[in-house]
Amino acid sequence: MKPYTIKLVIYGERMNLAELKNLLNCPFCSQQPGVKDVKSICASDLMSEVLLLADRDSVIITNLVNLQAIRTAEMVESSCIVFVRGKTPTKDMVSLAEKNGITLLVTEYDMLETCGILYGRGLQHKKVAHDNH
Amino acid sequence: MTTIELDFEIKHNDFDRAGSASSGLKNTLKQIGYPPDIIKRIVVSSYEAEMNVVVHASDGHLRAVITPDEVHVTVKDNGPGIENVEMAMKEGYSTAPERIRELGFGAGMGLPNIKKNTDELKVESFVPTGTTVDFIVRRSNG
Ligand SMILES: Nc1ncnc2c1ncn2[C@@H]1O[C@H](COP(=O)(O)OP(=O)(O)OP(=O)(O)O)[C@@H](O)[C@H]1O
Ligand SMILES: [Mg+2]
Numbered sequence: 001m002k003p004y005t006i007k008l009v010i011y012g013e014r015m016n017l018a019e020l021k022n023l024l025n026c027p028f029c030s031q032q033p034g035v036k037d038v039k040s041i042c043a044s045d046l047m048s049e050v051l052l053l054a055d056r057d058s059v060i061i062t063n064l065v066n067l068q069a070i071r072t073a074e075m076v077e078s079s080c081i082v083f084v085r086g087k088t089p090t091k092d093m094v095s096l097a098e099k100n101g102i103t104l105l106v107t108e109y110d111m112l113e114t115c116g117i118l119y120g121r122g123l124q125h126k127k128v129a130h131d132n133h
Numbered sequence: 134m135t136t137i138e139l140d141f142e143i144k145h146n147d148f149d150r151a152g153s154a155s156s157g158l159k160n161t162l163k164q165i166g167y168p169p170d171i172i173k174r175i176v177v178s179s180y181e182a183e184m185n186v187v188v189h190a191s192d193g194h195l196r197a198v199i200t201p202d203e204v205h206v207t208v209k210d211n212g213p214g215i216e217n218v219e220m221a222m223k224e225g226y227s228t229a230p231e232r233i234r235e236l237g238f239g240a241g242m243g244l245p246n247i248k249k250n251t252d253e254l255k256v257e258s259f260v261p262t263g264t265t266v267d268f269i270v271r272r273s274n275g
Binding site for chain 1: 148149151156159169170173176177180184236237238239240241242243249
Protein backbone atom coordinates (compact mmCIF):
# COMPACT_ATOMS: atom_id res chain seq x y z
CA MET A 1 0.00 0.00 0.00
CA LYS A 2 1.19 3.52 -0.78
CA PRO A 3 2.22 5.44 2.34
CA TYR A 4 -0.47 7.75 3.63
CA THR A 5 -0.70 10.32 6.37
CA ILE A 6 -3.58 10.88 8.74
CA LYS A 7 -3.82 13.62 11.29
CA LEU A 8 -6.37 13.37 14.08
CA VAL A 9 -7.05 16.12 16.58
CA ILE A 10 -8.92 16.12 19.87
CA TYR A 11 -11.21 19.07 20.36
CA GLY A 12 -12.69 19.12 23.85
CA GLU A 13 -11.77 16.46 26.41
CA ARG A 14 -8.23 15.14 26.13
CA MET A 15 -7.02 11.57 26.38
CA ASN A 16 -4.27 10.54 28.74
CA LEU A 17 -1.57 8.06 27.95
CA ALA A 18 -3.01 5.31 30.16
CA GLU A 19 -6.21 5.43 28.14
CA LEU A 20 -4.27 5.33 24.88
CA LYS A 21 -2.33 2.29 26.10
CA ASN A 22 -5.58 0.56 27.06
CA LEU A 23 -7.39 1.37 23.86
CA LEU A 24 -4.53 0.02 21.76
CA ASN A 25 -3.93 -2.97 24.00
CA CYS A 26 -0.19 -2.30 24.14
CA PRO A 27 2.02 -5.26 25.05
CA PHE A 28 5.15 -3.11 25.16
CA CYS A 29 5.69 0.20 26.80
CA SER A 30 8.70 2.29 27.72
CA GLN A 31 7.05 5.10 29.59
CA GLN A 32 8.72 8.41 30.32
CA PRO A 33 7.73 10.72 33.16
CA GLY A 34 5.96 13.98 32.50
CA VAL A 35 3.98 12.84 29.49
CA LYS A 36 1.27 15.31 28.67
CA ASP A 37 -2.27 14.43 27.64
CA VAL A 38 -2.82 13.54 24.01
CA LYS A 39 -3.99 16.49 21.96
CA SER A 40 -3.34 15.24 18.45
CA ILE A 41 -1.88 12.32 16.59
CA CYS A 42 0.01 12.10 13.34
CA ALA A 43 0.03 8.71 11.60
CA SER A 44 2.55 8.31 8.78
CA ASP A 45 5.40 6.26 7.35
CA LEU A 46 6.99 9.30 5.77
CA MET A 47 9.29 11.24 8.05
CA SER A 48 8.99 14.51 6.11
CA GLU A 49 5.22 14.39 6.52
CA VAL A 50 5.60 13.92 10.26
CA LEU A 51 8.09 16.81 10.36
CA LEU A 52 5.56 18.97 8.55
CA LEU A 53 2.37 17.97 10.34
CA ALA A 54 3.08 16.71 13.87
CA ASP A 55 2.35 19.22 16.63
CA ARG A 56 4.49 19.53 19.73
CA ASP A 57 3.29 16.99 22.36
CA SER A 58 1.58 14.93 19.67
CA VAL A 59 1.58 11.15 19.34
CA ILE A 60 3.23 9.68 16.25
CA ILE A 61 1.83 6.42 14.85
CA THR A 62 4.07 4.58 12.43
CA ASN A 63 5.25 1.33 10.87
CA LEU A 64 8.80 2.64 10.84
CA VAL A 65 10.78 1.08 13.63
CA ASN A 66 14.19 2.74 13.35
CA LEU A 67 16.33 5.40 15.00
CA GLN A 68 15.10 8.03 12.52
CA ALA A 69 11.56 7.66 13.84
CA ILE A 70 12.88 8.58 17.30
CA ARG A 71 14.99 11.45 15.90
CA THR A 72 11.97 12.78 14.03
CA ALA A 73 9.90 12.71 17.23
CA GLU A 74 12.72 14.53 19.00
CA MET A 75 12.73 17.35 16.43
CA VAL A 76 8.97 17.97 16.57
CA GLU A 77 8.88 17.40 20.38
CA SER A 78 6.41 14.60 20.12
CA SER A 79 5.80 12.98 23.51
CA CYS A 80 5.01 9.44 22.34
CA ILE A 81 5.46 7.06 19.41
CA VAL A 82 3.14 4.10 18.80
CA PHE A 83 4.73 1.37 16.67
CA VAL A 84 2.04 -0.65 14.90
CA ARG A 85 1.82 -4.32 13.88
CA GLY A 86 3.65 -5.52 16.97
CA LYS A 87 7.08 -4.30 15.91
CA THR A 88 9.18 -3.83 19.04
CA PRO A 89 11.91 -1.16 19.14
CA THR A 90 15.56 -2.07 19.75
CA LYS A 91 17.53 -1.17 22.89
CA ASP A 92 19.22 1.71 21.02
CA MET A 93 15.86 3.16 20.07
CA VAL A 94 14.55 2.84 23.63
CA SER A 95 17.60 4.59 25.07
CA LEU A 96 17.51 7.43 22.52
CA ALA A 97 13.81 7.87 23.29
CA GLU A 98 14.51 7.87 27.04
CA LYS A 99 17.15 10.55 26.59
CA ASN A 100 14.54 12.71 24.94
CA GLY A 101 11.61 11.94 27.24
CA ILE A 102 9.67 10.13 24.53
CA THR A 103 7.35 7.29 25.52
CA LEU A 104 7.31 4.26 23.20
CA LEU A 105 4.30 1.98 22.80
CA VAL A 106 3.74 -1.10 20.63
CA THR A 107 0.33 -2.22 19.42
CA GLU A 108 -0.65 -5.33 17.47
CA TYR A 109 -3.13 -3.31 15.40
CA ASP A 110 -2.07 -1.99 12.02
CA MET A 111 -2.05 1.70 11.19
CA LEU A 112 -5.56 1.89 9.77
CA GLU A 113 -7.04 -0.06 12.70
CA THR A 114 -5.16 2.13 15.17
CA CYS A 115 -6.46 5.33 13.55
CA GLY A 116 -9.95 3.81 13.39
CA ILE A 117 -9.94 3.05 17.11
CA LEU A 118 -8.82 6.58 17.96
CA TYR A 119 -11.34 8.07 15.54
CA GLY A 120 -14.01 6.02 17.31
CA ARG A 121 -12.86 7.47 20.62
CA GLY A 122 -13.66 10.94 19.30
CA LEU A 123 -10.49 12.19 17.67
CA GLN A 124 -11.39 14.14 14.60
CA HIS A 125 -9.78 13.99 11.21
CA LYS A 126 -7.90 17.12 10.24
CA LYS A 127 -7.52 17.43 6.50
CA VAL A 128 -3.91 17.92 5.61
CA ALA A 129 -3.01 20.88 3.43
CA HIS A 130 -1.61 18.96 0.49
CA ASP A 131 -2.90 15.94 -1.38
CA ASN A 132 0.01 13.95 -2.75
CA HIS A 133 -1.22 10.66 -1.31
CA MET B 134 23.64 36.54 25.25
CA THR B 135 26.59 36.75 22.91
CA THR B 136 26.91 34.99 19.58
CA ILE B 137 27.26 31.22 19.76
CA GLU B 138 28.86 29.31 16.92
CA LEU B 139 28.42 25.56 16.50
CA ASP B 140 30.00 23.14 14.05
CA PHE B 141 28.94 19.51 13.67
CA GLU B 142 30.18 16.82 11.31
CA ILE B 143 27.67 14.88 9.21
CA LYS B 144 28.58 11.36 8.09
CA HIS B 145 27.16 10.09 4.82
CA ASN B 146 25.10 6.89 5.16
CA ASP B 147 25.62 6.67 8.93
CA PHE B 148 22.07 6.09 10.11
CA ASP B 149 23.07 5.61 13.74
CA ARG B 150 24.44 9.13 13.97
CA ALA B 151 22.06 10.77 11.51
CA GLY B 152 20.27 13.61 13.26
CA SER B 153 22.90 14.10 15.95
CA ALA B 154 23.94 17.50 14.56
CA SER B 155 20.38 18.83 14.69
CA SER B 156 19.99 17.27 18.11
CA GLY B 157 23.07 19.15 19.33
CA LEU B 158 21.72 22.39 17.88
CA LYS B 159 18.37 21.78 19.55
CA ASN B 160 19.95 21.21 22.97
CA THR B 161 21.90 24.47 22.75
CA LEU B 162 18.80 26.44 21.71
CA LYS B 163 16.84 24.93 24.60
CA GLN B 164 19.57 25.76 27.09
CA ILE B 165 19.68 29.41 26.11
CA GLY B 166 15.92 29.69 26.28
CA TYR B 167 14.85 30.10 22.66
CA PRO B 168 11.02 29.81 22.36
CA PRO B 169 9.92 26.18 21.69
CA ASP B 170 7.97 27.01 18.53
CA ILE B 171 10.98 28.78 17.00
CA ILE B 172 13.25 25.90 18.02
CA LYS B 173 10.91 23.49 16.25
CA ARG B 174 11.09 25.48 13.00
CA ILE B 175 14.88 25.64 13.18
CA VAL B 176 15.53 21.98 13.98
CA VAL B 177 12.92 20.59 11.57
CA SER B 178 14.77 22.55 8.86
CA SER B 179 18.25 21.55 9.99
CA TYR B 180 17.21 17.92 10.34
CA GLU B 181 15.79 17.85 6.80
CA ALA B 182 19.03 19.38 5.47
CA GLU B 183 21.16 17.04 7.59
CA MET B 184 19.23 13.97 6.40
CA ASN B 185 19.65 15.06 2.79
CA VAL B 186 23.42 14.99 3.30
CA VAL B 187 23.22 11.56 4.97
CA VAL B 188 20.93 10.15 2.29
CA HIS B 189 21.88 11.88 -0.98
CA ALA B 190 25.35 13.37 -0.66
CA SER B 191 28.69 12.71 1.05
CA ASP B 192 30.26 13.73 4.34
CA GLY B 193 29.46 17.28 5.32
CA HIS B 194 29.08 19.89 8.05
CA LEU B 195 26.30 21.68 9.83
CA ARG B 196 27.28 25.09 11.12
CA ALA B 197 25.04 27.37 13.13
CA VAL B 198 25.44 30.96 14.28
CA ILE B 199 23.04 31.80 17.08
CA THR B 200 22.35 35.37 18.14
CA PRO B 201 19.56 36.69 20.39
CA ASP B 202 17.55 37.62 17.29
CA GLU B 203 18.10 34.85 14.78
CA VAL B 204 19.69 31.53 13.97
CA HIS B 205 21.69 31.15 10.78
CA VAL B 206 22.31 27.55 9.70
CA THR B 207 24.61 26.37 6.90
CA VAL B 208 24.63 22.72 5.83
CA LYS B 209 27.37 21.89 3.33
CA ASP B 210 28.43 18.68 1.63
CA ASN B 211 31.06 17.60 -0.88
CA GLY B 212 28.89 16.30 -3.68
CA PRO B 213 27.55 14.97 -5.96
CA GLY B 214 25.46 18.15 -6.18
CA ILE B 215 21.92 18.69 -7.47
CA GLU B 216 21.39 18.81 -11.24
CA ASN B 217 18.32 21.04 -11.14
CA VAL B 218 17.72 22.90 -7.88
CA GLU B 219 14.43 24.39 -9.02
CA MET B 220 13.09 20.89 -9.66
CA ALA B 221 14.44 19.61 -6.34
CA MET B 222 12.55 22.36 -4.49
CA LYS B 223 9.22 21.06 -5.85
CA GLU B 224 7.00 19.07 -3.52
CA GLY B 225 7.06 15.39 -4.40
CA TYR B 226 10.29 15.44 -6.41
CA SER B 227 12.69 12.80 -5.12
CA THR B 228 15.49 10.62 -6.44
CA ALA B 229 15.65 8.52 -3.26
CA PRO B 230 16.12 4.82 -4.06
CA GLU B 231 13.87 2.10 -2.65
CA ARG B 232 16.34 1.26 0.16
CA ILE B 233 16.05 4.86 1.42
CA ARG B 234 12.26 4.94 1.01
CA GLU B 235 11.99 1.91 3.25
CA LEU B 236 13.60 3.99 5.99
CA GLY B 237 10.85 6.61 5.76
CA PHE B 238 12.51 9.12 3.43
CA GLY B 239 11.88 10.07 -0.17
CA ALA B 240 8.55 11.91 -0.03
CA GLY B 241 10.28 14.77 -1.83
CA MET B 242 9.21 17.13 0.91
CA GLY B 243 12.46 17.92 2.70
CA LEU B 244 13.46 21.06 0.80
CA PRO B 245 9.84 22.35 0.61
CA ASN B 246 9.61 21.81 4.39
CA ILE B 247 12.73 23.89 4.93
CA LYS B 248 11.23 26.64 2.75
CA LYS B 249 8.03 26.64 4.84
CA ASN B 250 9.84 26.84 8.17
CA THR B 251 12.47 29.48 7.46
CA ASP B 252 12.56 33.23 6.88
CA GLU B 253 15.36 33.06 4.32
CA LEU B 254 16.60 30.10 2.31
CA LYS B 255 19.40 29.76 -0.22
CA VAL B 256 20.21 26.46 -1.92
CA GLU B 257 23.43 26.51 -3.93
CA SER B 258 24.59 23.44 -5.74
CA PHE B 259 27.32 22.51 -8.17
CA VAL B 260 27.75 19.15 -9.88
CA PRO B 261 29.88 17.34 -8.80
CA THR B 262 31.42 19.49 -6.04
CA GLY B 263 28.50 19.79 -3.64
CA THR B 264 25.51 21.53 -2.14
CA THR B 265 25.12 24.30 0.42
CA VAL B 266 21.78 24.85 2.12
CA ASP B 267 21.78 28.12 3.98
CA PHE B 268 18.85 29.43 6.01
CA ILE B 269 17.83 31.94 8.66
CA VAL B 270 15.02 31.72 11.18
CA ARG B 271 14.23 34.93 13.04
CA ARG B 272 12.99 34.91 16.58
CA SER B 273 10.50 37.71 16.13
CA ASN B 274 8.57 35.95 13.35
CA GLY B 275 7.13 33.26 15.63
N1 LIG C 1 22.52 17.55 -0.27
C1 LIG C 1 22.07 17.00 -1.42
N2 LIG C 1 22.91 16.43 -2.30
C2 LIG C 1 22.48 15.89 -3.47
N3 LIG C 1 21.17 15.85 -3.82
C3 LIG C 1 20.27 16.40 -2.97
C4 LIG C 1 20.65 16.99 -1.74
N4 LIG C 1 19.54 17.46 -1.13
C5 LIG C 1 18.51 17.16 -1.94
N5 LIG C 1 18.93 16.54 -3.06
C6 LIG C 1 18.10 16.11 -4.22
O1 LIG C 1 16.88 16.83 -4.17
C7 LIG C 1 15.77 15.92 -4.08
C8 LIG C 1 14.68 16.53 -3.23
O2 LIG C 1 15.11 16.68 -1.87
P1 LIG C 1 14.02 16.67 -0.71
O3 LIG C 1 14.73 16.77 0.59
O4 LIG C 1 13.01 17.72 -1.00
O5 LIG C 1 13.30 15.26 -0.86
P2 LIG C 1 13.86 13.79 -0.51
O6 LIG C 1 15.08 13.92 0.34
O7 LIG C 1 14.01 13.03 -1.76
O8 LIG C 1 12.66 13.19 0.34
P3 LIG C 1 12.25 13.61 1.86
O9 LIG C 1 13.10 14.78 2.24
O10 LIG C 1 10.81 13.94 1.79
O11 LIG C 1 12.55 12.41 2.68
C9 LIG C 1 16.37 14.64 -3.54
O12 LIG C 1 15.61 13.50 -3.87
C10 LIG C 1 17.75 14.64 -4.21
O13 LIG C 1 17.66 14.22 -5.54
MG1 LIG D 1 15.10 15.13 2.03
